[in-house]
Amino acid sequence: MTDNPSFVPEPAGPAPGSEPFLSVRDLQVHFPTDDGLVKSVDGLSFDLERGRTLGIVGESGSGKSVTSLAIMGLHRTGNARSRPHISGEVRLDGEDLIRADAEHVRKLRGRKMAMVFQDPLSAMHPYYTVGHQIIEAYRTHQDVDKKKARTRAIEMLDRVGIPEPAKRVDAYPHEFSGGMRQRAMIAMALVNNPELLIADEPTTALDVTVQAQILDLIRDLQKEFGSAVIMITHDLGVVAEMADDILVMYGGRCVERGSAEKVFYEPRHPYTWGLLGSMPRIDRDQTDRLIPVKGAPPSLINIPSGCAFNPRCPYADVPKGGITRTQRPELTLVDAAEGADRHWSACHMSQEERTRIWTEEIAPKL
Amino acid sequence: MLVYLIRRLFNVVATLLVVSVVTFGIFFAVPKITGSDPALMYAGRETNETALAGIRVKMGFDKPISEQYLIFVKGIVAGRDYNTGVDSTHCPAPCFGYSFKTETPVWDLMLDRIPVTLSLALGAAVIWVIAGVATGVVSALKRRTAIDRTVMVGALAGVSLPIFFTGMVAPAVLVYGLGWLDVSNYRPLTEDPGAWLNSMILPWVTLAFLFAATYARITRATMLEVLGEDYIRTARAKGLTERVVIRKHALRSTLTPLVTMFGLDFGGLLGGAVLTETTFSFQGLGTAAVAAIGAGDLPVIMGITLLAALFVVMANLIVDMLYAVIDPRVRLT
Numbered sequence: 001m002t003d004n005p006s007f008v009p010e011p012a013g014p015a016p017g018s019e020p021f022l023s024v025r026d027l028q029v030h031f032p033t034d035d036g037l038v039k040s041v042d043g044l045s046f047d048l049e050r051g052r053t054l055g056i057v058g059e060s061g062s063g064k065s066v067t068s069l070a071i072m073g074l075h076r077t078g079n080a081r082s083r084p085h086i087s088g089e090v091r092l093d094g095e096d097l098i099r100a101d102a103e104h105v106r107k108l109r110g111r112k113m114a115m116v117f118q119d120p121l122s123a124m125h126p127y128y129t130v131g132h133q134i135i136e137a138y139r140t141h142q143d144v145d146k147k148k149a150r151t152r153a154i155e156m157l158d159r160v161g162i163p164e165p166a167k168r169v170d171a172y173p174h175e176f177s178g179g180m181r182q183r184a185m186i187a188m189a190l191v192n193n194p195e196l197l198i199a200d201e202p203t204t205a206l207d208v209t210v211q212a213q214i215l216d217l218i219r220d221l222q223k224e225f226g227s228a229v230i231m232i233t234h235d236l237g238v239v240a241e242m243a244d245d246i247l248v249m250y251g252g253r254c255v256e257r258g259s260a261e262k263v264f265y266e267p268r269h270p271y272t273w274g275l276l277g278s279m280p281r282i283d284r285d286q287t288d289r290l291i292p293v294k295g296a297p298p299s300l301i302n303i304p305s306g307c308a309f310n311p312r313c314p315y316a317d318v319p320k321g322g323i324t325r326t327q328r329p330e331l332t333l334v335d336a337a338e339g340a341d342r343h344w345s346a347c348h349m350s351q352e353e354r355t356r357i358w359t360e361e362i363a364p365k366l
Numbered sequence: 367m368l369v370y371l372i373r374r375l376f377n378v379v380a381t382l383l384v385v386s387v388v389t390f391g392i393f394f395a396v397p398k399i400t401g402s403d404p405a406l407m408y409a410g411r412e413t414n415e416t417a418l419a420g421i422r423v424k425m426g427f428d429k430p431i432s433e434q435y436l437i438f439v440k441g442i443v444a445g446r447d448y449n450t451g452v453d454s455t456h457c458p459a460p461c462f463g464y465s466f467k468t469e470t471p472v473w474d475l476m477l478d479r480i481p482v483t484l485s486l487a488l489g490a491a492v493i494w495v496i497a498g499v500a501t502g503v504v505s506a507l508k509r510r511t512a513i514d515r516t517v518m519v520g521a522l523a524g525v526s527l528p529i530f531f532t533g534m535v536a537p538a539v540l541v542y543g544l545g546w547l548d549v550s551n552y553r554p555l556t557e558d559p560g561a562w563l564n565s566m567i568l569p570w571v572t573l574a575f576l577f578a579a580t581y582a583r584i585t586r587a588t589m590l591e592v593l594g595e596d597y598i599r600t601a602r603a604k605g606l607t608e609r610v611v612i613r614k615h616a617l618r619s620t621l622t623p624l625v626t627m628f629g630l631d632f633g634g635l636l637g638g639a640v641l642t643e644t645t646f647s648f649q650g651l652g653t654a655a656v657a658a659i660g661a662g663d664l665p666v667i668m669g670i671t672l673l674a675a676l677f678v679v680m681a682n683l684i685v686d687m688l689y690a691v692i693d694p695r696v697r698l699t
Contacts, residue, residue: 077602077611078593081510110605117603122596126695127618137604172694188604 019094020047021228022071022196027088029063029070036301040066040084042252048245050195053222053229055243055260057236057275061297063252064232068198071230072115073097073105092196111141113196114189116218119205120181124173130157131169134188141192156187160217179210183217190221197222198230203238215241236279240264248272251298251308254331258343268334268345268354271309273362291365307348315357320348367690370698374686378679383439385675390435393664398431407466407662424448425463438463442672462669467661472669475654482552483650486573486642487635489566493574494581495628501578502585503620507612509590517582524579533572533645540568552648573642577631584627585620592619622692626685633681637674 029041041063048054056064069075071090075083090097092113097105117123124133134153135146142149150169157165160183173181182202189197199218203211219242222229231242239246239260246263248256248271256269267273274293295312298304306325310316327348334343334351347354397404405421406413422428425448426437440446441461448455457463462472505517524532540547547568553561592598593616601615602608638652651670658666690696 072603074599074602077608079507079509106605106607108605109603115603117596117600119596123600125597125601125615125619127693129694136606140605140610174695185600188600 019091021050021093022048023089023091024067024071025089025091027067027070027086027090029066029075029084029086031084033301038300039252039303040300041070042303043088044249044252044254046245046247046254046257048196048228048230050228051222051226052244053219053231053242055239055246056230056232056249057234057239057246058249059234059293059297061300062249063300064234064249065200066252067249068115068200068230068232071097071196071198072109072113073102074109076102076105107141110137110189110194111192112194113198114192114194116182116185116189116197116199116202118201120178120185121173121205123185124181126173129170129172130176130184131171134169134184134191137188138191152191153187156191157184160184160187160190160221161213162187178206179213182206182210182214186214186217186221190225193225194227196228196230198232200232201234202231204233204235211238212241218242236275248275251303252300253308254344254346255309256343256345257331258334258345262334262343266334266343267358268343268351269309269347270313270315270349272345273358274312276366277362307346315349318349318353321350323348367698371687374683378683381679382672382676386439386442386672387435389668389671390438393668394434395431397664404466404664407664408464408469462672463665465658465666466663467666472665475666476651476669476673479649479651479654481554482648483636483638483643483652485552485555485562485566486569486639486648486650487632489570490573490577490639490642491628491632491635493570494577495624497574498578498581499585499621499624502582503589503612503617505582505586506589506593514586518586521579521582524575525583527576529572529576529641530645532575533569533642536568536572536575540571552646569642569646569648572645573635573639581624581627584624588620588623589616592616595619618692622689625688625692629681629685629688630678633678634674636677636681638670 024047025045027041027044028039031038031040040061044063044067046054056067058064066075066084070086071092075086086098088098092108097108124130128136131150131153134156135149138144138149138152139146144152154165154169157169162168162180162183168176168180173184176184182205186202197218202218203214206214215238218229218231221227229242231239233239243260246256246258246260247254248263248269250271256263256267256272263272264276267276271293274291277291278293280290293312294314298308298311304310306327307313307329310325329346329348331344331346334345345354349357394404403418405418405425405427408421408425409418426434429437437446441457441459441463443459445459445461446457448457457471460473462476464471465475468475501517501521505514508514537547537549541549548564549568550561550565553565555562598611598616601611606615636651638650638655640652640656642648643650643652644656651673655667655670657663658670687698690698
């Protein structure tokens with residue numbers, strides 16, 4: 001990869017010797033198009049342990065969903081001509097999924113790793129009953145007869161809180177409400193007890209009242225099954241409620257990563273500040289206006305050669321001690337003295353400068 | 367469902383009544399307005415006033431148009447008697463009257479022609495659906511490859527080339543070039559199945575080529591659209607094999623719009639495939655209609671028009687019923 005920096009800092013890892021459950025290293029997903037190479041994900045690294053939830057946050061087009069599809073190996077399906085170039089490593093339980101045989105990855109999909117999508121109405125096949133679709137997911141990976149699979153489907157529907165599961169198992173998706181459909185989607189994703197669950201904006205298409213129920217459900221199921229969860233969203237509220245760790249993406253790269261506490265209370269990247277400032281809060285004075293992040297997300301074909309956020313950054317003119325605009329900021333430890341609670345950000349401003357801006361200028365306004 | 371069916375059948379009858387009023391109006395009122403005499407058409411060249419008066423009484427031309435229409439409809443439903451007072455001819459139901467030219471009952475003529483058109487339409491339909499859908503699916507799956515481009519160029523040719531052209535090229539290649547077939551005129555299936563098949567293949571291929579091309583294009587476009595649907599991504603995320611994803615999840619959605627198209631195309635074809643029948647000198651409903659129009663044979667034109675309308679309306683009804691079976695979101699109420 002030509003313009004990718006050779007130095008990618010290793011994120012916080014577990015004790016030496018044991019590999020993290022999911023480990024993503026320098027993931028790149030590039031789509032060749034007629035207009036040029038679209039670098040949807042350009043050098044992303046993170047780790048995730050069983051039982052933990054990682055929230056990936058970012059605007060539309062920041063590469064969140066593309067990352068999840070790459071982990072699932074879904075970019076390798078379908079028409080060969082429209083597949084992206086993928087490089088880097090996605091190690092699930094010690095196995096590199098990028099280099100693994102496609103058929104092998106297919107067998108892992110739905111069994112070891114499963115996914116819940118944004119809009120449950122369009123994500124379920126309109127012509128098949130909910131039960132049929134869950135049974136299909138189960139029988140693809142388990143050698144059981146239809147009757148057993150049906151019992152399992154009813155059990156799962158019951159588990160995700162669908163009333164009268166023995167009856168609703170024969171209903172079609174359009175006969176469910178939005179929240180019920182998403183519950184059914186979750187039942188379908190969890191039917192094979194996956195160890196990794198990726199939820200791609202699972203509540204965006206739902207009523208606000210239903211959103212909290214779905215999040216509660218995912219959290220409960222995670223506790224019960226001890227699976228690792230990646231929660232992809234643009235809604236910081238969702239992340240605040242769910243995530244142990246947060247990864248903020250911008251222009252296909254990670255700009256800040258750390259524990260939820262650190263990223264929420266001591267963010268060290270101007271883009272994260274922008275996200276926090278644009279989040280409506282009930283405890284805020286109504287006369288205060290939301291502060292939007294000015295400008296539009298960068299084109300992924302011509303990502304600015306330096307910091308991708310530079311054109312929109314309110315602090316672009318702050319002197320950075322000789323660093324030119326074409327130099328790309330790398331992820332660096334915010335405070336090297338911190339132990340397990342590591343916090344990384346990618347910004348050219350000095351740590352002192354950012355700490356000062358956050359505590360003096362940004363935090364008081366939030 | 368049953369209530370829906372009954373209501374739809376009422377609709378079918380109503381539609382056919384409207385069609386019959388319009389055709390009757392055109393074909394019987396227009397001669398009145400333009401001053402031509404339908405009785406003269408029956409009478410032939412050598413005639414006199416007495417004979418014409420007799421024909422008018424016999425055919426009912428002396429009665430008001432509204433009454434003539436009612437007699438006409440009654441004839442179709444229950445048969446009618448042509449009564450001159452001297453002699454009476456009974457025309458059993460369904461009676462569409464007598465041809466001006468041959469003086470044979472229109473229904474008999476149509477009965478004679480229906481097997482030809484039906485053979486043509488049925489066989490061609492089987493070929494075009496299989497060939498069209500199969501090539502469309504392959505083309506979609508191999509999008510932007512040499513296979514896809516070749517198939518789509520072929521489909522473009524199929525859509526663009528008129529029947530009378532392909533109808534001449536097909537025998538040139540298959541009969542005289544490759545020698546796979548013999549040229550033969552239509553032979554009824556009941557008489558000699560082998561000869562029937564031999565006589566049908568060229569017209570089938572010719573007619574099917576035209577439709578298959580359209581179906582391939584529609585199938586390809588629909589399939590590509592379906593493959594981009596979220597539920598296909600879900601199916602893959604579940605770990606289904608690509609085979610199951612395509613055959614079970616994608617194909618079923620792709621076929622739905624084709625059912626509508628097929629119903630209308632097939633229903634329309636049953637009314638007569640004029641160009642194909644003409645090209646291969648088949649005596650089907652289409653050629654009969656064309657001949658009747660040329661000769662001003664009003665009863666035959668009316669009969670075939672009504673029959674064609676019946677086919678289209680019935681095809682529509684069947685398509686709507688099928689739709690409810692295919693797509694559970696469709697409620698028949």
